[in-house]
Amino acid sequence: MKILFHICCSNCALYPVKLLRAEGHDFTGIWYNPNIQPVDEYRLRLASLKKLSDEWHIDIFYDEQYRPEEFLKSVNGFSQPAPERCKFCYTLRLEKAAAKARDEGFEAFSTTLLISPYQDFEQITVTGKKLANKYNLHFYMKDFRPYFRDAMSFAKELGLYRQKYCGCLFSKLERENAVKSEEILKARKKNTLPSNHQT
Ligand code: SF4
Numbered sequence: 001m002k003i004l005f006h007i008c009c010s011n012c013a014l015y016p017v018k019l020l021r022a023e024g025h026d027f028t029g030i031w032y033n034p035n036i037q038p039v040d041e042y043r044l045r046l047a048s049l050k051k052l053s054d055e056w057h058i059d060i061f062y063d064e065q066y067r068p069e070e071f072l073k074s075v076n077g078f079s080q081p082a083p084e085r086c087k088f089c090y091t092l093r094l095e096k097a098a099a100k101a102r103d104e105g106f107e108a109f110s111t112t113l114l115i116s117p118y119q120d121f122e123q124i125t126v127t128g129k130k131l132a133n134k135y136n137l138h139f140y141m142k143d144f145r146p147y148f149r150d151a152m153s154f155a156k157e158l159g160l161y162r163q164k165y166c167g168c169l170f171s172k173l174e175r176e177n178a179v180k181s182e183e184i185l186k187a188r189k190k191n192t193l194p195s196n197h198q199t
């Protein structure tokens with residue numbers, strides 16, 4: 001089948017590319033991720049995907065212009081907490097892939113987000129199926145999550161950039177706060193912080 005895959009990052013693309021090629025599908029990618037902030041992070045992830053696509057000869061449509069306002073508009077600025085925010089973020093990116101798939105004559109579309117255990121698999125598939133109806137396409141659905149750990153080790157071997165947070169600034173702050181809380185808990189266990197320490 002001729003499938004257009006939305007690609008969120010190089011690491012998450014590894015197994016979908018490998019597995020689909022092994023199954024005899026025609027894999028093409030599309031890069032559209034206005035959710036990634038700040039711009040330096042966006043460039044790192046994009047460069048890593050280009051490195052992979054050069055080495056593995058993957059055809060990819062790149063929408064490279066950095067437009068975080070498209071993401072912020074879709075999640076209504078600061079007013080959407082996760083997981084509500086992520087629903088809009090999935091729709092924004094998958095709809096771009098679906099529209100491109102229809103315009104370019106693909107039979108199906110999908111997303112590499114399906115490999116990440118940190119994403120909402122059910123919500124992504126609901127969104128994908130809705131868009132498939134709207135654009136008269138198939139949504140290629142496979143649970144790639146069992147390959148996630150191997151994919152991350154493989155990405156390390158290949159020297160790909162491995163990000164530390166999902167993408168938007170909200171997720172960056174959430175990750176930083178979680179790390180900080182963990183450090184405080186560890187410090188408390190070692191009695192190096194007073195129990196009334198506030199952060
Ligand atoms: S946490 Fe990830 S999926 Fe959710 S809105 Fe942010 S970038 Fe999108």
